[in-house]
Amino acid sequence: MEKPSSGDPDLKIGGVLSQDELDALEAAFQAAPGPEAIAEPVAEVAAPPPPASAPETSAQEPQDSQSGSVSSQSLRVNVDVLENLMTLVSELVLNRNQLLQILRAHSESEFSAPLQRLNQVVSDLQEGVMKTRMQPIGAAWAKLPRIIRDLSLELGKKIDLDMRGQDTELDRQVLDLIKDPLTHMVRNSGDHGIETPAARKAAGKSETGKIVLNAFHEGGHIIIQISDDGKGLPLERIKSKIIEKNLASAEELAEMSPNQIQQFIFRAGFSTAEKVTSVSGRGVGMDVVRTNIEKIGGSIELKSKEGSGSTFTIKIPLTLAIVSALIVESAKERFAIPQLSVRELVMATSDGENRIEHIKGTPVFRLRNHLLPLVSLSTLLKIDTPAAENTLPSALAKHQYIVVVQVGTSDFGIIVDRVYDTEEIVVKPVAKILRNIELFSGNTILGDGTVIMILDPNGIARQIGEVDTDTKIDSAGREEDVLSDYGKKTSLLLFSAGDKTPKAVPLSLVARLENVDLTTIERSSGQMMVQYRGQLMPILPLDPSVSATGEGEKPVLVFSDKNNSLGLMVDEIIDIAEEHIHIQLDSGQSGVMGSAIISGKATDIIDVGYFLSKAHKGWFKDHGDEPFSSEGAKRNGAAGSNGHAKKRVLLVDDSPFFRNMLTPLLSMAGYSVVSLESALAAMKLCDKGAEFDIIISDIEMPDMDGFQFAQKVRDNSLWKDVPMVALSSHATPQDVNRGMEMGFSGYVAKFDRETLLNTLSKTLSDLHAKRHQEGGAQ
Amino acid sequence: MSEQAQMHVQQNGHDPRGMTMHGQSRDFLTIIIAEQRFGIPILQVQDVLSQQRVTRVPLAPPEVAGSLNLRGRIVTAIDVRRRLGMEPRNRDSTREMSVVVEYDNELYSLIIDKVGDVLTLQDDNFENTPGALDPAWRDISSGVYRLDGELLIILDVPKFLNTVHV
Numbered sequence: 001m002e003k004p005s006s007g008d009p010d011l012k013i014g015g016v017l018s019q020d021e022l023d024a025l026e027a028a029f030q031a032a033p034g035p036e037a038i039a040e041p042v043a044e045v046a047a048p049p050p051p052a053s054a055p056e057t058s059a060q061e062p063q064d065s066q067s068g069s070v071s072s073q074s075l076r077v078n079v080d081v082l083e084n085l086m087t088l089v090s091e092l093v094l095n096r097n098q099l100l101q102i103l104r105a106h107s108e109s110e111f112s113a114p115l116q117r118l119n120q121v122v123s124d125l126q127e128g129v130m131k132t133r134m135q136p137i138g139a140a141w142a143k144l145p146r147i148i149r150d151l152s153l154e155l156g157k158k159i160d161l162d163m164r165g166q167d168t169e170l171d172r173q174v175l176d177l178i179k180d181p182l183t184h185m186v187r188n189s190g191d192h193g194i195e196t197p198a199a200r201k202a203a204g205k206s207e208t209g210k211i212v213l214n215a216f217h218e219g220g221h222i223i224i225q226i227s228d229d230g231k232g233l234p235l236e237r238i239k240s241k242i243i244e245k246n247l248a249s250a251e252e253l254a255e256m257s258p259n260q261i262q263q264f265i266f267r268a269g270f271s272t273a274e275k276v277t278s279v280s281g282r283g284v285g286m287d288v289v290r291t292n293i294e295k296i297g298g299s300i301e302l303k304s305k306e307g308s309g310s311t312f313t314i315k316i317p318l319t320l321a322i323v324s325a326l327i328v329e330s331a332k333e334r335f336a337i338p339q340l341s342v343r344e345l346v347m348a349t350s351d352g353e354n355r356i357e358h359i360k361g362t363p364v365f366r367l368r369n370h371l372l373p374l375v376s377l378s379t380l381l382k383i384d385t386p387a388a389e390n391t392l393p394s395a396l397a398k399h400q401y402i403v404v405v406q407v408g409t410s411d412f413g414i415i416v417d418r419v420y421d422t423e424e425i426v427v428k429p430v431a432k433i434l435r436n437i438e439l440f441s442g443n444t445i446l447g448d449g450t451v452i453m454i455l456d457p458n459g460i461a462r463q464i465g466e467v468d469t470d471t472k473i474d475s476a477g478r479e480e481d482v483l484s485d486y487g488k489k490t491s492l493l494l495f496s497a498g499d500k501t502p503k504a505v506p507l508s509l510v511a512r513l514e515n516v517d518l519t520t521i522e523r524s525s526g527q528m529m530v531q532y533r534g535q536l537m538p539i540l541p542l543d544p545s546v547s548a549t550g551e552g553e554k555p556v557l558v559f560s561d562k563n564n565s566l567g568l569m570v571d572e573i574i575d576i577a578e579e580h581i582h583i584q585l586d587s588g589q590s591g592v593m594g595s596a597i598i599s600g601k602a603t604d605i606i607d608v609g610y611f612l613s614k615a616h617k618g619w620f621k622d623h624g625d626e627p628f629s630s631e632g633a634k635r636n637g638a639a640g641s642n643g644h645a646k647k648r649v650l651l652v653d654d655s656p657f658f659r660n661m662l663t664p665l666l667s668m669a670g671y672s673v674v675s676l677e678s679a680l681a682a683m684k685l686c687d688k689g690a691e692f693d694i695i696i697s698d699i700e701m702p703d704m705d706g707f708q709f710a711q712k713v714r715d716n717s718l719w720k721d722v723p724m725v726a727l728s729s730h731a732t733p734q735d736v737n738r739g740m741e742m743g744f745s746g747y748v749a750k751f752d753r754e755t756l757l758n759t760l761s762k763t764l765s766d767l768h769a770k771r772h773q774e775g776g777a778q
Numbered sequence: 779m780s781e782q783a784q785m786h787v788q789q790n791g792h793d794p795r796g797m798t799m800h801g802q803s804r805d806f807l808t809i810i811i812a813e814q815r816f817g818i819p820i821l822q823v824q825d826v827l828s829q830q831r832v833t834r835v836p837l838a839p840p841e842v843a844g845s846l847n848l849r850g851r852i853v854t855a856i857d858v859r860r861r862l863g864m865e866p867r868n869r870d871s872t873r874e875m876s877v878v879v880e881y882d883n884e885l886y887s888l889i890i891d892k893v894g895d896v897l898t899l900q901d902d903n904f905e906n907t908p909g910a911l912d913p914a915w916r917d918i919s920s921g922v923y924r925l926d927g928e929l930l931i932i933l934d935v936p937k938f939l940n941t942v943h944v
Contacts, residue, residue, distance in 0.1 A: 091850050094850065095850075333833070333834060333836070381836035381837060382836060382837060383834070383836045428852055431845070431852075431854040431884050431886075432882070432884060433838070433839060433842055433854060434835055434838050434842065434854070437835075437836075437837045437838065439836075439837065440835075443845055443852055444852075445847045445850065445852065449847050450831065450833060450847065451833045451844075451845040451846055451847050451852050452833060453833070453835060453836075453845075
């Protein structure tokens with residue numbers, strides 16, 4: 001029984017064990033290899049020295065193991081020696097992995113027992129060597145009390161710094177990297193967080209503020225918390241700063257949770273300090289902190305309540321050298337994802353509830369009622385090989401794996417084809433040539449000897465823009481949708497009328513599709529019409545050859561705006577297609593805008609406006625007198641004659657009908673168009689920093705009319721130089737004059753599409769010439 | 779003299795003859811790319827490999843064929859033909875070879891067509907890179923040797939790899 005009695009703390013535990021267990025324990029001790037191991041109970045107390053230097057140290061260890069004098073037990077070793085040792089152990093781990101992999105293939109092997117032992121020893125060795133690199137976090141904190149003391153003197157605050165868990169050990173390399181961010185954050189807490197004694201008293205707190213630093217282990221990570229009981233993050237100040245910096249609009253902020261808003265402090269150049277002090281307010285703080293922490297594979301979280309303080313939680317890996325990673329496959333290539341950032345794995349099936357859905361072409365997944373944005377790894381890495389495309393759809397049809405990854409506070413899913421095991425990998429830096437690919441954080445050699453790339457979740461998040469705020473797709477994504485309408489596909493309704501050529505109209509223009517019984521068509525003053533929903537609706541044959549006589553039914557495309565409707569009679573509805581409208585041939589034929597290739601066939605794009613004006617003048621409510629527009633622009637060249645890259649046009653009109661009609665018209669004339677239903681929405685976009693070359697605005701709109709809009713835009717800094725063209729059914733000289741006063745540079749009647757295009761191109765070329773002149777004058 | 783130091787001399791490049799400070803002759807490993815013979819100073823060559831399993835690196839520059847594992851070290855494979863803007867190698871001809879060189883503490887495997895003999899060449903036959911040489915080749919060579927009936931272009935490894943970096 002003398003074995004466990006050498007002052008071993010185990011003895012205390014032994015007290016609560018039963019005799020049987022104690023015997024078993026003793027048996028285990030007996031079986032343990034070599035008596036030296038038992039004679040060195042210090043193994044758990046002091047970090048085992050690196051094996052290379054073990055002989056010298058072990059000599060005197062048994063005697064003074066309990067004396068607690070650290071100096072006598074420690075010895076200085078050059079860092080390089082340790083680094084080298086670490087590399088060797090890393091290689092050993094790789095080799096061990098390789099052997100184990102081979103072993104797995106041969107279940108009944110005589111090597112299995114020795115290999116298992118080797119496995120054990122290597123694991124211990126790895127752990128031991130890792131420990132040699134470990135330093136207590138207190139080393140990084142040593143300077144903090146002084147910093148806080150200086151700070152409290154300088155700012156006249158009373159601050160108490162409470163440091164807990166200073167003995168928590170972490171890798172030297174990691175320690176070096178977090179030292180500066182930690183110092184910065186503690187300084188921040190002191191400067192921004194803790195209030196002056198007077199303010200604290202007024203808030204009912206004790207005069208002395210408290211900053212608590214806490215470090216502890218949790219599931220293979222080190223958690224460092226920095227909390228203060230100060231005033232917390234000032235939400236309102238952050239909000240106004242966000243708006244000032246144009247990071248989000250006021251409306252978006254209204255939809256965000258306080259936590260989301262607080263995350264903005266991690267953005268570059270963000271500082272809410274009212275004045276720059278010697279310690280903070282320079283706006284280079286938190287984004288650098290976060291970058292540094294993310295660089296070592298860590299993450300930072302922030303919780304703050306205004307009035308009662310903030311807590312920053314930093315989660316960092318124990319070591320950088322060996323990490324556990326999930327091996328995934330995409331397009332027949334394997335990649336490693338650091339386990340630290342993997343939240344969970346989800347399998348999506350093509351049917352049923354776990355389905356990948358698409359919102360505007362972006363895959364998303366409903367994970368516990370939360371919309372998770374997805375990104376396909378093969379798309380991200382552009383590794384869609386033709387071969388993979390052939391095999392994938394069938395595989396896709398069955399199931400896909402989604403690796404849910406957390407970066408900062410935002411989650412996203414990475415779609416992969418297969419998920420393998422997790423493996424301990426040794427991160428090796430990538431070659432210099434490849435270092436600028438931000439999607440990879442390194443590469444490694446797997447157990448089977450293959451080289452694989454290690455994905456960097458932070459890089460991926462940056463790539464897909466899923467970072468900073470955890471923007472929910474459905475709330476804040478809408479504005480982006482409007483903006484991304486540049487070059488978007490248009491849904492087209494394909495039909496035939498008259499000749500064989502398929503014809504198409506933008507589907508968004510069509511209000512309804514009706515089958516009209518030919519016998520119900522009535523005629524009045526040469527105009528066909530039907531009674532439709534209690535009104536008379538004029539019917540026009542799209543092509544003269546479409547016969548409206550006889551029996552049976554014919555499909556009619558119904559267009560309507562407010563109270564007016566028009567039916568266009570066609571022969572047959574063919575299909576709905578999504579295509580980019582790219583007019584290739586202009587048509588001399590009235591009623592046809594031109595021809596484009598749609599679904600692989602030459603198709604006539606129908607000019608709905610032509611039929612509308614043909615059907616009834618009242619449609620456009622034009623007042624007849626349009627002195628400006630008729631002579632204003634005819635003399636000018638054709639649209640787009642100034643030969644520039646696509647000009648960006650903002651179209652503001654409350655009538656969806658006109659928006660839908662003008663948008664294709666403008667995009668066909670070579671503009672990229674963003675259309676909005678109200679001046680308010682436009683102002684919102686302006687706040688967000690969207691840029692346009694020209695603005696077309698309706699005059700009669702609810703809430704804010706065109707004149708008010710123009711005035712607002714002219715006051716506004718961003719768009720004040722953007723030319724504006726008014727679009728109105730009121731084109732009287734008075735209106736024109738008023739419009740000009742308000743800052744419109746052109747005034748066009750709504751129905752006059754040709755004038756609109758001419759005015760646009762003239763305004764833009766005038767502007768261009770003016771800018772050119774100014775440029776030349778300088 | 780270590781390889782590093784030699785490379786350094788070459789890197790300076792002003793006096794190609796500086797390479798020959800310690801002897802009258804030098805050894806070169808000859809490699810063949812598109813029928814043209816190149817020489818690599820033998821001391822810079824770490825390994826000669828036959829076809830290897832190479833892991834593609836997505837998003838990498840086109841001349842990077844991928845990464846491979848050479849005895850526990852990760853080696854970046856460079857497709858020399860690609861880098862020189864030549865036609866890709868005929869797939870069904872002989873197996874491709876690669877020559878592993880070290881530069882700036884990193885290993886690179888240069889994928890070439892064939893590996894030839896090791897030649898010991900007299901300094902008397904060395905000439906500076908002729909101006910008439912194909913610009914793509916001129917940029918990566920430190921000089922030429924006249925052999926019987928053909929030229930041996932000396933591949934300047936640092937120069938070659940440097941251009942990949944840009």
